[in-house]
Amino acid sequence: MTDLLICDGDIVTMNAQRQVVTAATIAVSGSTIAAIGRAAELRAAYPDAGELDARDCVVIPGMINAHQHTTADPLMRSMIPDDIGSDESIFGWVLPLHAVLDGDDDELAATLTAVESLSRGVTTVLEAGTVGHPLRVAAGLRKAGIRARVGRWGWDVADQPFAAPTAQTLAAQEEAITALASDGPVTGWISLVGHDLASDELFAGAAELAARLDVGLTLHMSPSEADSKSYAARSGLRPLEHLRRLGVLGPRLVLGHAVWLDDGELDAVLDSGTAIASCPAAYLRLGQGYARAGRHGEFRRRGGRLALGADSHNAGDSPDVLHAAYLLAALENDRGSENAIRADQAFGLATIDGANAVGMGALVGSIEVGKAADLAVLEASSLGWMPRGDLALQLIWGRASGSVRDVVVNGSLVLRDRRSTTVDVDALRSELVERSGAALRRAGIEVGHRWPAVPVAGFSKLAGR
Numbered sequence: 001m002t003d004l005l006i007c008d009g010d011i012v013t014m015n016a017q018r019q020v021v022t023a024a025t026i027a028v029s030g031s032t033i034a035a036i037g038r039a040a041e042l043r044a045a046y047p048d049a050g051e052l053d054a055r056d057c058v059v060i061p062g063m064i065n066a067h068q069h070t071t072a073d074p075l076m077r078s079m080i081p082d083d084i085g086s087d088e089s090i091f092g093w094v095l096p097l098h099a100v101l102d103g104d105d106d107e108l109a110a111t112l113t114a115v116e117s118l119s120r121g122v123t124t125v126l127e128a129g130t131v132g133h134p135l136r137v138a139a140g141l142r143k144a145g146i147r148a149r150v151g152r153w154g155w156d157v158a159d160q161p162f163a164a165p166t167a168q169t170l171a172a173q174e175e176a177i178t179a180l181a182s183d184g185p186v187t188g189w190i191s192l193v194g195h196d197l198a199s200d201e202l203f204a205g206a207a208e209l210a211a212r213l214d215v216g217l218t219l220h221m222s223p224s225e226a227d228s229k230s231y232a233a234r235s236g237l238r239p240l241e242h243l244r245r246l247g248v249l250g251p252r253l254v255l256g257h258a259v260w261l262d263d264g265e266l267d268a269v270l271d272s273g274t275a276i277a278s279c280p281a282a283y284l285r286l287g288q289g290y291a292r293a294g295r296h297g298e299f300r301r302r303g304g305r306l307a308l309g310a311d312s313h314n315a316g317d318s319p320d321v322l323h324a325a326y327l328l329a330a331l332e333n334d335r336g337s338e339n340a341i342r343a344d345q346a347f348g349l350a351t352i353d354g355a356n357a358v359g360m361g362a363l364v365g366s367i368e369v370g371k372a373a374d375l376a377v378l379e380a381s382s383l384g385w386m387p388r389g390d391l392a393l394q395l396i397w398g399r400a401s402g403s404v405r406d407v408v409v410n411g412s413l414v415l416r417d418r419r420s421t422t423v424d425v426d427a428l429r430s431e432l433v434e435r436s437g438a439a440l441r442r443a444g445i446e447v448g449h450r451w452p453a454v455p456v457a458g459f460s461k462l463a464g465r
């Protein structure tokens with residue numbers, strides 16, 4: 001890995017003082033940020049370094065996506081109708097597709113998700129827990145050059161894809177984590193589906209396993225009112241109270257969603273140091289009631305460890321963390337309460353605060369000497385950036401993710417001039433069309449279209465005839 005100088009950009013460091021260093025150069029050595037200073041001095045210090053011109057650019061820390069599905073949904077993007085309930089979506093679409101996917105499909109879907117994430121300035125992805133072939137998914141993510149945490153799909157319910165008895169589920173989780181390298185950008189986590197789709201033994205066993213292997217744990221909980229109620233019907237307690245008693249809550253745990261929390265549950269999550277990954281685009285698209293019930297603004301204000309996520313390609317749809325930051329801030333601000341989230345705070349959730357929430361704050365989330373070189377260069381010369389206002393406002397409310405030009409992960413330039421340097425995107429495109437169609441046919445899924453597509457031959461008319 002050669003050294004790299006990223007020259008003369010305005011650097012949004014997200015360090016403790018939240019400094020923006022103007023017209024500055026970043027020296028990347030190996031996988032690490034080695035220096036931040038004047039271009040001339042760093043050129044002298046790193047005479048063999050390659051250079052990236054960042055004049056008229058804003059350089060930001062690579063963003064953190066704490067809840068992203070990388071399999072199945074990427075192969076049926078924008079296909080699950082937006083007027084069906086979650087049961088129909090899961091049992092009519094998601095599970096039948098998962099049941100027919102092989103390792104090649106999973107690797108392809110993960111590659112797409114990673115390349116697309118990088119193009120939005122997202123450099124770290126926490127997989128949300130529906131991976132049948134973890135080593136293949138890890139291979140796809142690694143090939144694209146993104147940083148990620150991946151686990152094997154685990155649940156101990158009957159008759160569903162990748163379901164198994166409790167002990168076997170835990171053994172499969174451990175095996176996947178052990179098989180993935182424990183260093184490097186892509187490593188293993190424990191990922192349960194969560195909801196009411198796990199026994200008490202599986203929840204408790206997963207928390208113990210996470211502690212023993214010294215990794216994180218993620219699971220879905222309480223995105224909707226119905227989810228919380230069905231859990232309570234099984235356990236006799238509200239979900240987070242039940243998980244507290246099982247000893248599952250704690251700093252290793254990242255809860256996907258936790259939208260519907262009562263006062264006691266919110267206290268339990270805060271007191272235990274449990275993190276939440278908030279996916280506002282999914283709540284809005286699926287009608288899960290965030291505007292009525294969501295408390296992530298209050299959770300953040302009270303010191304909760306909050307991160308952002310983009311969920312799946314049919315719930316959130318685009319793996320765009322800046323969009324999630326925009327939506328969550330907008331939802332909380334619309335209430336006009338003390339829990340409002342300002343633009344600078346929202347950008348914190350996308351970067352350093354999100355990194356801290358998922359236990360990676362010492363490694364990524366800010367541009368500081370000694371940290372991993374994970375960053376994005378935004379072209380800030382388009383009219384959308386004129387005149388330059390307050391950078392925090394412009395990044396969040398100005399929807400800046402479309403400005404991402406170059407991305408560095410772990411010291412490697414993985415996106416340059418908006419093109420992936422790691423993946424042949426043309427080949428990826430044709431493979432996606434082919435594999436998506438084949439998988440949908442194997443699963444017996446028919447994709448409807450709201451508007452009729454008609455061949456031009458039957459449509460052509462000359463004006464007036």
Ligand SMILES: [Zn+2]
Pocket residue numbers: 067069128220256311312
């Ligand atoms: Zn999810």
